[in-house]
Amino acid sequence: MKLFITGIGTEIGKTVCSAVLVQYFKADYWKPVQSGDLHYTDSHKLEAWTDSTKCYPETCRLKLAASPHQSARAENVQINLDDFQLPETDRPLIVEGAGGLMVPLSDNSFMIDLIEKLNLPAGLVVRDYLGCINHSLLSIMALRQRNIKLEYLILNGSFPEDTERVICGFIGKETKIIRIPEVESTDKKYIKAAAKQLTITKL
Template identity: 50%
Template sequence: MSKKGFFVSGIGTEVGKTVASAFLQLALDADYWKPVQAGDLDFGDTDRVRSWTGMPADRYHPERYRLRTPASPHYAARVDGVEIHLTDFTLPSTERPLLVEGAGGLLVPLNEQACMIDLAAHLNLPVILVSRHYLGSINHTLLSLEVLRKRNIECAGVIFSGGDNPESARIIEKLGQVQVLASLQELEEVDFESMHTLHVTHVDEQLYKALG
């Protein structure tokens, strides 16, 4: 069991969740675990985060499921002829903080009954929600926060990935009753150098206080 863990989810797909996970791994000196990798098995999210952070191999825990099809886990598992059950997932043992990166958003189906939000609840982890500024993102972010509240799942805060929009962040913080942890700039190229620059320029005492 980890000292403290967080489940990293997004308001949708391609919002910068893996970039945010790498940023958080550096900020918290944490371990990383991707329970389900669907597609990109030659170089998946675990490989990306490790290449961006440069942390040693023992900071990364093997996926519970590695599925060939880049799709929702429930469908990718069906294509591979396997069944996913919530009881299949147990937190890796570590003495460090642990970041668990989900697949897509909170209501992405894991199987015929459960979604990613159910996996976060099963693992008993607070959620860090990754958002991104685009037309409609306020609605998507507030809906995600609302479903977390309805399920009585703690949201440790929101990270905006890919630029800043102070007014959107303000109204999300107010209406969503949530703390904005960081607003990460858009990276022209995500690599070791740019990730470490992101870490140096965006980590502050507010983030440590919220997640410490």
């Protein structure tokens, strides 16, 4: 099992959800692009939050906490899709993107292009906020347009019934739904508890 974790936006819990999934699937972890926070990267967090996780080195490590294309430009480097190669592992692998599908890696390549290049199915993280239905449906449409399989719709936290019904009603029957409970704290104890409470269902 190899899965690319993306989201409907920024700061919706992709890293926490990735940690819960790493714990649940007993998976390795890879963050292809890290923009900013090099002193405490998402890989560092996964190592702290989960049991015996192997984290593969980032392909791009950028100092500025901004969109990858802006961070790369600030360092006078170019992000090239050909530079990215999946780590070789016999274990399950969780790959975590930066931001949403249309986050630019350069002026003419986007996160969705990286998913396509790596030839991975996607797990789309959704969190409840005003506008999440619109962002969710647009993200699902973008994946569908590129023929990228949406393996999992990942519902992070609780949702109003009307919101969940519309979002879940838009996915295909091949997509499974993962429900991750609200994680009280980014502590290994709470990540492990969330992994135990995680549920996977189909429509």
